[in-house]
Amino acid sequence: MARPGLLPALAALTGLLGLALSQTTLAPAATDTTPLATVTGVTSPPVTFASTTPSCSAFNVSTCEPCAPGSQYDNNTLLCSCCSDPGLCVFPGACLPCGTGFYQPLAGQQRCLPCSQGFYTNFTGSPLCHSCPPGSFNNDTGRDSCTGCPAGFFSSQQSATSCTPCTLGSFCNSTGCSECQTCPAGREALQTAAKDCTPCRPGMHKAAHQTMCQICGSGFFQIRWGQESCDLCPEDHYCPSPDVNPIKCPSDAFCPEGSLAPGYCMETFFRKAGDTCELAPVTIALLVIGGGVALLFIVVLVVRRRRDADGELTLARAPLLGKERPQGRYYGLPCDAEPVYAGW
Template identity: 65%
Template sequence: MESLGVLSVLATACVLGVVMSQTTLSPAVTITTVSANMSSAAPSTTALSCSGLNTSTCAACAPGSYYDNETLLCSCCPEAGLCVLPGACLLCVQGFYQPLAGQQGCLPCLSGFYSNSTGSPFCQPCPTGSYSSNTGSASCTACAPGFYTSLQNSTSCNPCPQGTYCNSSSCTQCRVCPAGSEALQTASKECTPCRPGMHKPAHQTMCQICSSGFYQIHWGQENCDLCPEKHTHTHTHTHSLYCQSPDVNPIQCPTDAFCPEGSTVPGYCMETFFRKAGETCELSPVTIALLVIGGGVGLLFIIILVLRRRRDNDSELSLARTPLLRKDRPPGRFYGIPCDAEPVYAGW
């Protein structure tokens, strides 16, 4: 009976040691410390050891926690990674995790992942618009204005391309500048309006110079204006215009020139030979006189050429007939008598 009393005292001391290790004792407390404390409570001189505890209840530390051999309730278990009570297992701190049971340490979260709670069995990926460039992160960093990331578990943010912008943090994508504005640099936080002489429709990313014959004198415009053909100067008079530069007002067309719609320079009639008459060019008096004189000279030249040709033809015909007119007949003979001899009568 006396031995049973000693065992009950030892069991009570073991339970008290467990409670004290969970409340006031540090992880470095050993079983000998518990024995020393219990020696004053019970008149026993037997030293308490791990063999005196019921180690059949030892279990592995759950995922998200780890065991420490310096902890009383872990050092008494026969196998590594096991503790008498789950409360003896140490939880992984923020930024670390442990997916397996019965491990002696925790693993740091990889870049692009984080853990913001203790005892995590896994790490979470950084959401879109944020990143984590270091291991063991307890949180993710939001992308700064002008940067973005559309992927999870990003390790960095990308600068907004040229022509796009982001004016807030945690951007998941950059926006195209509105019509009439552009972003000349990458990582832009805002857009700048197109300057005069340029324009940008909504579907384009950069401002474009106005086409030939168009102009724009205002900032931040979506389209350019066609250089007009007519401009009312007074209530009764209109003037043609031309656009010498896309970023200045149309210029009044000179009175002796033409400026159709979309003109970039005035058009003039050929000086001396033509002159402006309304909306067209007409022959000048000098040109008409020259045409008349030129026409008369040309006609006279043709007449002379025809007469000379006819005279040449007559000369050639006369030369062809000359041998026939001057042909000499040879003296003829008839029975030894010349053909031109006078007939002689024999008298009968």
């Protein structure tokens, strides 16, 4: 024996399902009249098949509910348009789910919203959009996916709307890079957005922590490609350029380690003796002659100075010498003087 309230509930559910299925035909009531043919040749009276579209009065609009987040009101179905307020439907299943690239975070909404730039959603009925992960970007709205950064570019943050080219000295050789890598030791990237690094040329080097290749320092050389460091020019050789092999030092020159050019002794006056320069014989002779001339000049100068000093001393003594008394003078009077009578 059936329970008292079970039959009305089953009848209401059956009617609701039938009305939902009837939404596939939203045309006015139609009549199809087809004569039946009989084997006996007697024409039977026409049979009428009627399909009637339900009206809003056939729905229990008191059960209208707001469309759930991730869906929107469907104004093309009676299950929604019969409800008094837009955004409500007879049951949530009658609402339209948001398509990919669109979302709706609120309930009872009439339309879905497109995902902003840098966001996406790849399934229907989404209440939210997802951020583009690092290494990808999205510069349009309503997208269902993000695009990976091309080789030579990167995006290090979420929700990127564009990718940034790799700077000088760094590279990215694949798509979807979240950061660029620094070129390894002995290699460099001479332009931005590099997909690979090139080896340092001969005469140059680059350590792992450096960005660009550097020219070898003075007295160093490097003749190979892609080197991390340069070599010191060896002893008895000189290196005029960092990208050539060391050159053998001439026999009459000096070339210590790190030499840029050979060093020579001064010709005529010096000559090489082992690792040093010594005086040539002609230089020694010139020094002896020069020394003798200088000594003679000094002696002559001293003698002359002494002679001049003696002459000056004689002149200074002349006023002090006594003068010879002339003849004819007695007691201080000249001999031709006339006597003077004094009287007594």
